[in-house]
Amino acid sequence: MRTASIIFTVFKGHFKAWRRNKTTLFWTLAFPLLLMLLFGGLFSLQSDKMDLYIENNDMNQDSPSMASLRIIQLINQTDSFNIEDDEGNLEEQIRTIVIPKNFESRLEEGNSSIKLIMDESHQTFLRTSSLINGVINSMNVENQGVEQPIVLIQEQISSNDISFIEYFVPGVIGIAIMSTGIFGTIGTNTKYRKNGVIKKLATTPLSKFEWIIGLVLYHMLIGIISTIVILTVAVLVFNINIILNPVIIILIISGALTFPGLGMIISTVVREEEEADAAGNVVTFPMLFLSGTFFPLETMPTVIQAIARILPLTYLNNGLREIMIYGNYQAALWNCSIVFAIGIVTIAIAMKVTRWTDL
Amino acid sequence: MINNIVINIEGLTKTYDKSTAVDEISFTVNEGEVFALLGPNGAGKTTTVEIIECLKTPDKGKVEVFGIDLKDKKKQNDVKRRIGVMPQNFNAFDWLTVKENLEYFRELYSSKVSTDELIDRVGLRKKMNSMYKTLSGGTKQRVGIAISLINEPELLFLDEPTAGLDPQARRETWNLIRELKEQGKTIFLTTHYMEEAQELSDRILIIIEGKIVAGGSPNELIENYGGNKSVILKNCNKKILEDRGIKYETDTENQIQIIFDNNEQLFNILSAVTNDPNVEIEIKKPNLDEVFLNLTGRRINAEGLAK
Numbered sequence: 261m262r263t264a265s266i267i268f269t270v271f272k273g274h275f276k277a278w279r280r281n282k283t284t285l286f287w288t289l290a291f292p293l294l295l296m297l298l299f300g301g302l303f304s305l306q307s308d309k310m311d312l313y314i315e316n317n318d319m320n321q322d323s324p325s326m327a328s329l330r331i332i333q334l335i336n337q338t339d340s341f342n343i344e345d346d347e348g349n350l351e352e353q354i355r356t357i358v359i360p361k362n363f364e365s366r367l368e369e370g371n372s373s374i375k376l377i378m379d380e381s382h383q384t385f386l387r388t389s390s391l392i393n394g395v396i397n398s399m400n401v402e403n404q405g406v407e408q409p410i411v412l413i414q415e416q417i418s419s420n421d422i423s424f425i426e427y428f429v430p431g432v433i434g435i436a437i438m439s440t441g442i443f444g445t446i447g448t449n450t451k452y453r454k455n456g457v458i459k460k461l462a463t464t465p466l467s468k469f470e471w472i473i474g475l476v477l478y479h480m481l482i483g484i485i486s487t488i489v490i491l492t493v494a495v496l497v498f499n500i501n502i503i504l505n506p507v508i509i510i511l512i513i514s515g516a517l518t519f520p521g522l523g524m525i526i527s528t529v530v531r532e533e534e535e536a537d538a539a540g541n542v543v544t545f546p547m548l549f550l551s552g553t554f555f556p557l558e559t560m561p562t563v564i565q566a567i568a569r570i571l572p573l574t575y576l577n578n579g580l581r582e583i584m585i586y587g588n589y590q591a592a593l594w595n596c597s598i599v600f601a602i603g604i605v606t607i608a609i610a611m612k613v614t615r616w617t618d619l
Numbered sequence: 620m621i622n623n624i625v626i627n628i629e630g631l632t633k634t635y636d637k638s639t640a641v642d643e644i645s646f647t648v649n650e651g652e653v654f655a656l657l658g659p660n661g662a663g664k665t666t667t668v669e670i671i672e673c674l675k676t677p678d679k680g681k682v683e684v685f686g687i688d689l690k691d692k693k694k695q696n697d698v699k700r701r702i703g704v705m706p707q708n709f710n711a712f713d714w715l716t717v718k719e720n721l722e723y724f725r726e727l728y729s730s731k732v733s734t735d736e737l738i739d740r741v742g743l744r745k746k747m748n749s750m751y752k753t754l755s756g757g758t759k760q761r762v763g764i765a766i767s768l769i770n771e772p773e774l775l776f777l778d779e780p781t782a783g784l785d786p787q788a789r790r791e792t793w794n795l796i797r798e799l800k801e802q803g804k805t806i807f808l809t810t811h812y813m814e815e816a817q818e819l820s821d822r823i824l825i826i827i828e829g830k831i832v833a834g835g836s837p838n839e840l841i842e843n844y845g846g847n848k849s850v851i852l853k854n855c856n857k858k859i860l861e862d863r864g865i866k867y868e869t870d871t872e873n874q875i876q877i878i879f880d881n882n883e884q885l886f887n888i889l890s891a892v893t894n895d896p897n898v899e900i901e902i903k904k905p906n907l908d909e910v911f912l913n914l915t916g917r918r919i920n921a922e923g924l925a926k
């Protein structure tokens with residue numbers, strides 16, 4: 261009970277200091293947000309056009325009907341799609357338009373239709389269906405006098421394809437947890453060691469265990485706050501779909517064990533406050549770029565993939581992505597258990613190597 | 620009256636790499652006294668005090684606090700609960716207020732001390748809601764002393780409590796230490812300021828290069844190692860002195876220094892010059908500066924360096 265109360269005191273002290281120090285507050289919350297807005301914005305501008313597969317079944321002998329060619333022409337005129345022939349693997353096709361047999365003849369009868377096959381939960385679904393509806397309206401205007409216009413039939417498919425921003429947002433959360441955990445812990449420990457706070461604490465009944473656990477709990481709360489802020493901005497700005505699940509909390513807790521633990525271990529070799537940032541960068545920089553934060557590991561060279569497999573951020577990013585974007589609990593829990601195990605090991609090492617006396 | 624021994628040190632030695640910071644020192648501290656460890660920077664004061672505070676492990680020797688042998692690591696927490704420490708270059712949490720800092724440390728000790736009362740006791744009422752980082756050096760030291768009192772310690776360690784403070788802040792800190800002394804606290808003071816040790820301490824131990832060179836009350840030290848007292852005369856006719864056979868040294872053209880051993884000699888000097896209204900008389904008693912000078916051939920400057 262006494263230990264719990266002391267741990268809570270340590271936790272509360274760190275949190276109050278974080279809340280009041282505007283510089284720390286900025287770097288904790290604004291840095292990941294800026295990263296997300298910058299890269300998310302840049303990659304959103306990469307291409308305005310969406311791939312659209314067209315399956316044209318309305319053939320007059322060997323050539324497409326005039327009406328089907330006209331609707332394809334109108335789709336093309338929207339300047340929003342890269343039109344592909346429907347010859348690829350259906351699983352890779354995010355959006356497909358099917359022009360049925362007898363499209364032209366049924367158009368003359370006034371009861372024609374075209375089919376859009378797409379995942380309704382996909383972020384581009386609304387834009388796609390609205391553009392196709394626009395095309396159909398234009399075609400209907402051209403065919404005034406016909407009793408029934410063309411209608412759009414929607415067919416739902418499930419798609420694993422995600423946009424860059426959907427891929428990136430869990431990575432941004434991972435970066436936030438990693439950087440506050442590592443930089444925060446190294447900065448706190450070197451500063452407090454230099455200005456004598458650690459020495460003062462060591463003369464009290466406070467134990468190393470209570471100090472470290474208090475620090476870990478503080479990082480857990482900061483991780484949760486950062487995640488809420490990042491997700492809120494991601495949903496508002498990029499309109500992405502996030503699957504919220506308690507596994508996210510378990511992942512944040514695991515990350516908050518791992519990275520402050522690493523920070524504690526690094527702190528033992530950093531003597532000066534001025535060296536703290538450099539030491540943090542040595543560890544965070546490789547993880548930032550080699551842990552699949554920006555691009556899938558599968559697209560990277562084999563050597564990088566091998567390195568990524570020993571980095572805890574890889575598993576945190578993968579876990580967050582699996583649960584938030586794909587809703588794959590099993591994969592998320594597997595990654596979570598790896599991060600948690602690394603966290604327990606790093607905290608155990610940190611407890612062992614952190615020097616409370618003989619500083 | 621039998622004094623209870625609070626600290627007992629026997630043959631304490633601590634080395635760093637190949638240099639010996641503390642070399643076979645022994646001493647005791649009694650309950651209710653202000654005990655000062657005096658010496659220049661690097662003399663081994665802080666190493667000694669940090670061993671007693673359970674912050675460092677000695678290489679050799681016996682260290683007992685309240686009769687508890689500090690070799691028994693499990694019992695160190697019992698000692699920590701009964702001592703209050705203000706380490707050298709003390710700092711608290713920058714982004715907590717004075718009151719919050721006190722509450723933080725109170726929780727660590729599960730202490731029942733009222734932070735409000737303590738704030739009044741050390742004169743921090745006006746600053747209680749100020750962020751620690753915004754305080755002046757003197758006020759920070761005051762907070763440091765308040766924090767070291769948060770567990771109502773039986774033994775208080777103050778390591779260089781006035782280092783870097785301006786004269787006024789130093790005087791204020793001294794007054795606070797005097798009040799604590801009046802309340803009966805045992806205070807272990809480490810300092811390189813001669814005046815501070817002389818003003819505040821009941822007993823002083825002079826430590827140089829890890830070894831104790833002298834010890835006793837300030838008066839005993841001055842008596843034994845301070846050398847003779849002297850009279851300084853300004854605008855004095857030297858012939859009067861020569862007529863009475865008084866030996867003198869000329870400091871400057873208008874200033875004469877005469878060393879004396881006893882009151883009879885002093886009376887003889889004063890009666891020689893008492894009829895001359897132009898003579899300015901100053902009686903100079905040796906202080907700890909002279910003690911240190913006589914013991915080591917060096918003086919300690921404001922930065923704590925022996926030169």
